[in-house]
Amino acid sequence: MEENLEQVYNDLIMEHSMNSYNKKKLSSCDFCEMGHNPNCGDEISLEMKMNGDIIEDMAFSGHGCAISQASTSIMIDTLKGKTVSEAKEIIETFISMIKRETKSEEELKKLEDAIAFRNVANMPARVKCALLAWHTVEDMINKGEQEGKIKSSCCN
Amino acid sequence: MNIKDDFPILKNRDIAYLDSGATTQKPKQVIEAIDKYYENYNANPHRGAYSLSIEATEAYEDTRTKISKFINTKAREEIIFSKNASESLNLIAYSYGLENLKPGDEICISIMEHHSNLVPWQKVAKKTGAKLVYMYINEDFEISEEEWKTKINDKTKIVGITHVSNVLGTINDVENIVKYAHKKGAVTIVDASQSIPHMKIDVQKLDTDFLVFSGHKMLAPLGIGVLYGKKEILNKMMPFLMGGDMIEYVYEQETTFAPLPNKFEAGTQNVEGVIGLGAAIDYIEKIGYDEIQKIEDEVIDYARTELSKLDYLDIYMTPNKENHSSVISFNIKGVHPHDVASILDSEGVCVRSGNHCAQPLLRYLNMDSTCRASFYLYNTKEDVDKLVSALNKAYNMFKKYIKVEG
Numbered sequence: 060m061e062e063n064l065e066q067v068y069n070d071l072i073m074e075h076s077m078n079s080y081n082k083k084k085l086s087s088c089d090f091c092e093m094g095h096n097p098n099c100g101d102e103i104s105l106e107m108k109m110n111g112d113i114i115e116d117m118a119f120s121g122h123g124c125a126i127s128q129a130s131t132s133i134m135i136d137t138l139k140g141k142t143v144s145e146a147k148e149i150i151e152t153f154i155s156m157i158k159r160e161t162k163s164e165e166e167l168k169k170l171e172d173a174i175a176f177r178n179v180a181n182m183p184a185r186v187k188c189a190l191l192a193w194h195t196v197e198d199m200i201n202k203g204e205q206e207g208k209i210k211s212s213c214c215n
Numbered sequence: 216m217n218i219k220d221d222f223p224i225l226k227n228r229d230i231a232y233l234d235s236g237a238t239t240q241k242p243k244q245v246i247e248a249i250d251k252y253y254e255n256y257n258a259n260p261h262r263g264a265y266s267l268s269i270e271a272t273e274a275y276e277d278t279r280t281k282i283s284k285f286i287n288t289k290a291r292e293e294i295i296f297s298k299n300a301s302e303s304l305n306l307i308a309y310s311y312g313l314e315n316l317k318p319g320d321e322i323c324i325s326i327m328e329h330h331s332n333l334v335p336w337q338k339v340a341k342k343t344g345a346k347l348v349y350m351y352i353n354e355d356f357e358i359s360e361e362e363w364k365t366k367i368n369d370k371t372k373i374v375g376i377t378h379v380s381n382v383l384g385t386i387n388d389v390e391n392i393v394k395y396a397h398k399k400g401a402v403t404i405v406d407a408s409q410s411i412p413h414m415k416i417d418v419q420k421l422d423t424d425f426l427v428f429s430g431h432k433m434l435a436p437l438g439i440g441v442l443y444g445k446k447e448i449l450n451k452m453m454p455f456l457m458g459g460d461m462i463e464y465v466y467e468q469e470t471t472f473a474p475l476p477n478k479f480e481a482g483t484q485n486v487e488g489v490i491g492l493g494a495a496i497d498y499i500e501k502i503g504y505d506e507i508q509k510i511e512d513e514v515i516d517y518a519r520t521e522l523s524k525l526d527y528l529d530i531y532m533t534p535n536k537e538n539h540s541s542v543i544s545f546n547i548k549g550v551h552p553h554d555v556a557s558i559l560d561s562e563g564v565c566v567r568s569g570n571h572c573a574q575p576l577l578r579y580l581n582m583d584s585t586c587r588a589s590f591y592l593y594n595t596k597e598d599v600d601k602l603v604s605a606l607n608k609a610y611n612m613f614k615k616y617i618k619v620e621g
Contacts, residue, residue, distance in 0.1 A: 064557065064558060064561045068554070068558075068612055068613075073613070073616045074616070076616070077616040077617065077618055078616070078618065098569055098570075099553055099568075099569050099570075099583075099584060100569070100570050100574075100577070100583035100584045101553075101583075102583075122583060123551060123553075123583075124551035124552075124553035124554045125550075125551060125554045125613075126553075126554070128551075182557065184556075184557065184560070185553070185557060188553060
């Protein structure tokens with residue numbers, strides 16, 4: 060526990076949670092989605108701007124614990140500039156890492172800085188904090204696809 | 216007398232357990248009473264003609280009598296067993312509220328109610344056209360006399376009030392609120408979930424029409440709760456849940472119901488819970504409320520003093536000690552309570568963080584959540600020291616990153 064704690068509350072996560080440059084409003088965005096954990100009161104609003112099938116920009120607002128805030132900010136860093144299908148793969152990898160469904164080190168590399176949250180998998184009470192933003196972006200992409208506003212090519 | 220020795224979990228785990236407001240730990244006397252029940256006289260009460268079932272029935276009904284004496288009801292059938300305080304409150308909302316309220320009537324509750332004494336009344340208000348009115352707190356986190364005298368009026372038909380707030384620890388002046396509500400012709404409900412573990416309840420002295428509490432917050436097992444109601448009101452009410460053991464005659468299209476208390480106890484009941492609650496009451500009475508209060512006063516006084524020394528804490532507590540019970544809510548300025556609770560956990564300190572099932576209260580206070588330390592008779596000054604040192608650790612981890620807003 061002690062070890063997990065020190066690794067979870069590391070500089071990268073603390074900086075992102077307390078002073079995130081991704082916490083802002085985009086001047087224009089294509090998608091906006093709210094995410095919340097009713098039991099803790101954590102609330103985030105995610106914005107996403109697309110360029111073709113590439114995620115051009117993202118930003119968030121809202122409030123919550125250090126883990127949920129940092130996870131949102133680092134997710135944005137990781138997903139920005141990716142295609143929708145790359146993003147979906149990264150999201151799936153992150154969620155399975157946190158849920159302790161084994162992923163190889165090779166696959167986890169895709170997560171870039173978001174790998175910093177791997178020890179949250181050992182803190183069951185905080186899993187939902189780390190996953191909030193990732194489930195929210197997942198919902199946003201699913202809705203976008205259902206409405207035909209996001210077209211991700213299936214063949215890359 | 217070392218009370219901690221009676222609680223196996225506090226010997227088996229190296230923890231400072233400061234979440235008794237959520238649920239208390241259980242003394243071995245309670246655990247053993249339940250074991251003894253299953254090993255010696257488990258059967259379905261009220262059903263069998265054989266001696267085992269009769270023994271189970273006796274144990275179940277004797278506990279009803281015990282609780283009746285414990286809170287000093289006029290009659291033993293004024294004690295109804297439920298699953299928990301929430302179910303007791305729902306029973307009142309459905310069987311009394313929905314049946315008796317009409318447009319123009321008012322339901323008056325406090326802003327510090329637990330969701331269980333709030334959400335059912337929203338439903339009753341919506342269904343009946345009655346208005347849901349709130350008594351708010353002042354800057355001391357208390358409901359002033361002026362406030363309850365303003366909000367309770369001739370239109371008020373139901374007054375619901377928690378005896379002790381599960382977030383603030385404020386003790387409400389329930390005796391005078393009940394008196395005033397009765398003067399205005401309203402029926403009163405007191406939620407004693409957070410008070411009965413700590414202080415003597417006498418329903419006749421309090422004169423409330425209904426009173427509810429949960430067993431698990433007073434050393435008993437989970438899944439057993441109590442509804443007290445005045446007989447003349449309970450008799451007029453329709454049953455809440457229908458089924459076995461709550462009936463008299465059942466025809467194809469019609470049913471007549473059993474008298475109190477069975478009318479409100481449909482289906483096979485939680486006998487182990489009832490027996491555990493009986494053992495919990497024996498334990499509380501053996502120690503005595505005076506002694507419990509003495510222990511708690513000392514530990515909570517110490518906690519109030521030590522926590523107040525920490526400049527980085529915001530504490531949400533009345534300054535009037537005599538109006539404060541066993542719960543202290545706080546935040547490290549600029550740090551989210553969940554992060555604090557995780558760091559406290561790593562030091563073996565168990566506190567709750569979140570909205571404590573009281574979202575309207577936290578919204579009223581302009582907050583999302585707090586950390587909450589809640590105390591009971593097994594807590595010691597050492598537990599408070601552990602809390603303080605874990606808080607120092609949390610603060611030091613976050614110090615260099617904290618941006619204090621405003």
